[in-house]
Amino acid sequence: MxxxxxxxxxxxxxxxxxxxxxxxxxxxxxxxxxxxxxxxxxxxxxxxxxxxxxxxxxxxxxxxxxxxxxxxxxxxxxxxxxxxxxxxxxxxxxxxxxxxxxxxxxxxxxxxxxxxxxxxxxxxxxxxxxxxxxxxxxxxxxxxxxxxxxxxxxxxxxxxxxxxxxxxxxxxxxxxxxxxxxxxxxxxxxxxxxxxxxxxxxxxxxxxxxxxxxxxxxxxxxxxxxxxxxxxxxxxxxxxxxxxxxxxxxxxxxxxxxxxxxxxxxxxxxxxxxxxxxxxxxxxxxxxxxxxxxxxxxxxxxxxxxxxxxxxxxxxxxxxxxxxxxxxxxxxxxxxxxxxxxxxxxxxxxxxxxxxxxxxxxxxxxxxxxxxxxxxxxxxxxxxxxxxFADGAKSAYRQVFAQARPGLLQADEVVITPYTSPLPLMYYAPGADHFRKWRDPRVGGIEPVQIPERLGIPAIDVRQVSADIKSGKSVWLVADSPDSKFLPQLLTIAPPPERSYESMCHDLAQGVDQPSSCIVVYGWNVDRQSMK
Known part of the structure; x- marks a missing residue:
């Protein structure tokens, strides 16, 4: 033509x-x-x-x-x-x-x-x-x-x-x-x-x-x-x-x-x-x-x-x-x-x-x-x-979960923070179990609410998470970057985590001066876990 x-x-x-x-x-x-x-x-x-x-x-x-x-x-x-x-x-x-x-x-x-x-x-x-x-x-x-x-x-x-x-x-x-x-x-x-x-x-x-x-x-x-x-x-x-x-x-x-x-x-x-x-x-x-x-x-x-x-x-x-x-x-x-x-x-x-x-x-x-x-x-x-310079342009689930997977597989609880979806864990850490969904009434939507419900993941609040950590349970927590505002609620009432894995976001591409964590994984009572 x-x-x-x-x-x-x-x-x-x-x-x-x-x-x-x-x-x-x-x-x-x-x-x-x-x-x-x-x-x-x-x-x-x-x-x-x-x-x-x-x-x-x-x-x-x-x-x-x-x-x-x-x-x-x-x-x-x-x-x-x-x-x-x-x-x-x-x-x-x-x-x-x-x-x-x-x-x-x-x-x-x-x-x-x-x-x-x-x-x-x-x-x-x-x-x-x-x-x-x-x-x-x-x-x-x-x-x-x-x-x-x-x-x-x-x-x-x-x-x-x-x-x-x-x-x-x-x-x-x-x-x-x-x-x-x-x-x-x-x-x-x-x-x-x-x-x-x-x-x-x-x-x-x-x-x-x-x-x-x-x-x-x-x-x-x-x-x-x-x-x-x-x-x-x-x-x-x-x-x-x-x-x-x-x-x-x-x-x-x-x-x-x-x-x-x-x-x-x-x-x-x-x-x-x-x-x-x-x-x-x-x-x-x-x-x-x-x-x-x-x-x-x-x-x-x-x-x-x-x-x-x-x-x-x-x-x-x-x-x-x-x-x-x-x-x-x-x-x-x-x-x-x-x-x-x-x-x-x-x-x-x-x-x-x-x-x-x-x-x-x-x-x-x-x-x-x-x-x-x-x-x-x-x-x-x-x-x-x-x-x-593509590194950090997306959450490094594959790398972080590969490092944390041994602990996740043996955890008594794997807590998923309010905005975070359980699906990345299912994809990159197959076999991980005992999920708990940290629920917050301010957070809604299909990934924070409907998907955990469809998967049968029990809900838990921040005080119960802290209590489980203090009771000696092996607790691991997974959080995406939108949940950074919720983490201080737990970290101020619970002991410091014994293990920490994280990847940094390429936030420079979004106009941020300092990169932040795209994904963090914290572990508590890890020594007890290794004695199972």
Whole structure:
């Protein structure tokens, strides 16, 4: 398909004229060598995503992905689960089938996200090719292949990389229907929108952003450039809304159930917004303090200047810039009430970001050289930290539980603190038993409450834990980082632990001056245990 040179656009007098002219002048090299170039881009993307795929331990949410379907079953996932688990069940059904084929190892779990990221790659090309030239499209695909954030989430057994597939379908459908007005392109957008909302609840805000931007585009665009009938757009979104009714009811119920398990996220600050943008642009592991924030701000500034100086066409601007910006604004607004802005919900934004960056470094403008320099520095730094400094990016359950496992296997009690899930113990310390769940009335949600109940783990309070330690029982305690605020309650009324194992979080990537413990394991009365 050559969307910029077809007869469907020949009547456009100005909006895409520059883009069509550039398309006619695409270098013969990229035309004749398209297949080899595409194969190299795909190979680089695969290698970067497969490299050290199981180097880091699965972290808590990934292990939850592994057990959720097995523990509760499909009926629960489609009914009660939709009211208490923030992530809709689609990903868990897909992952369950995947595990049936490939097993439950870290590589097996994460390889589904690798596949999803590789599926996104040609969609990035298709979106960029629809709104610009072949050169821009190839550069966009290459940038997505090496995007630090896309690599990070492609190596995580969670839904976030998969969300980029329906998000890309939505952007592609919008880009095409704004040019053609065809029903088929509206169907592509609508199918992507339904798929998106059932992939992750935050993509509801992407649907809202698309509606705001497209309606504004239709109102502001000259009538001679308007191919999409507003009525068709509205009818398509009514159909999308009807398909989303079951999800809407579950989301409302989810909010009433302890804020959907999101009350552990601290209130949003301007610093958080900057840090999350830094993660999107320069990667999850790049320290924000330096060089992350500086590189990100400079790159985004140069990107904006390059877009303005090159006079990016209106349709391209709507798809690659306005929609992700509107989505970000909506998420920030909601986060002022209940924080939902985390780097993971920006994962799909890497798609339009890479396409916009490709345009900035390819389209003629006085800022093109500066854009190229800043892009190389920013993505280069992100890749450096992603590949060389990954240690501590996730809780080191595998290493810590390997050290503590002999004690855990012989313990009279293994106490799991309020926010901490028993699932990492099940995965990395098989055979450990005598679990007790330290319950706190302020803590709710599926992992702190429903999972221990489903596993039949008895509840215990902090005073009983202290009493058991003082009575001479061999007590071991496992705590994740959110429980750091609860540990002083026990440590001030119980003797000091005799054993301690911990791993440090890579909190520098989250803008924290000093790293904190991701996971700690304490042991009491260990000498008595060794005499059993």
């Amino acid at each position: 050559e969307p910029l040179t077809t007869g469907a656009t020949s009547s456009f007098p100005s909006a895409d004229a520059a883009a069509r002219s550039n398309a006619m002048r695409d270098g013969s090299f990229t035309q004749t060598q398209f297949v080899p170039i595409a194969m190299v881009i795909f190979a680089v993307a695969f290698i970067l995503r497969a490299f050290h795929l199981d180097y880091l331990s699965l972290w808590n949410d990934e292990i939850f992905s592994r057990y959720y379907y097995d523990l509760f079953g499909p009926e629960f996932l489609l009914t009660t689960g939709m009211t208490i688990e923030p992530t809709p069940p689609l990903y868990y059904f897909v992952l369950q089938g995947w595990m049936g084929l490939f097993g439950h190892s870290a590589i097996a779990l994460r390889s589904l996200s690798v596949l999803a990221s590789l599926i996104v790659l040609p969609l990035v090309y298709a979106i960029a090719r629809e709104v610009s030239t072949r050169n821009v499209a190839l550069v966009a695909a290459a940038l997505f292949a090496v995007s630090p954030m896309s690599i990070f989430f492609a190596q995580e057994a969670r839904v976030y990389t998969m969300t980029a597939i329906p998000a890309s379908l939505m952007l592609l459908g919008i880009a095409r229907c704004l040019r053609t007005g065809r029903v088929a392109d509206l169907v592509l957008y609508g199918a992507g929108a339904v798929f998106a909302m059932y992939s992750h609840a935050t993509l509801t805000f992407m649907v809202a952003a698309c509606n705001i931007v497209v309606i504004a585009y239709l109102l502001l665009a000259p009538s001679r450039e308007r191919r999409l009938a507003p009525r068709d757009w509205i009818l398509t979104n009514i159909a999308v809304a009807l398909f989303a009714v079951p999800l809407a009811f579950s989301m409302l119920s989810n909010v009433s159930h302890n804020a959907g398990g999101l009350n552990w996220i601290p209130p949003l600050s301007m610093r958080d917004v900057i840090v999350h943008l830094t993660a999107l642009v320069s990667g999850m592991i790049t320290p924000p303090r330096f060089p992350g924030v500086e590189l990100t701000v400079l790159l985004l500034l140069v990107l904006g200047i390059a877009i303005a100086m090159s006079k990016m066409p209106r349709r391209t601007l709507a798809v690659l810039v306005a929609i992700p910006l509107m989505y970000f604004a909506l998420v920030v607004m909601v986060s002022l009430k209940q924080t939902i802005l985390l780097p993971r919900v920006l994962c799909w934004v890497t798609v339009p970001l890479c396409a916009a960056l490709a345009y900035a470094v390819t389209a003629p403008s006085r800022a093109r050289l500066a854009a190229r320099v800043m892009l190389v520095l920013t993505f280069g730094a992100g890749l450096y930290y992603q590949l060389a």
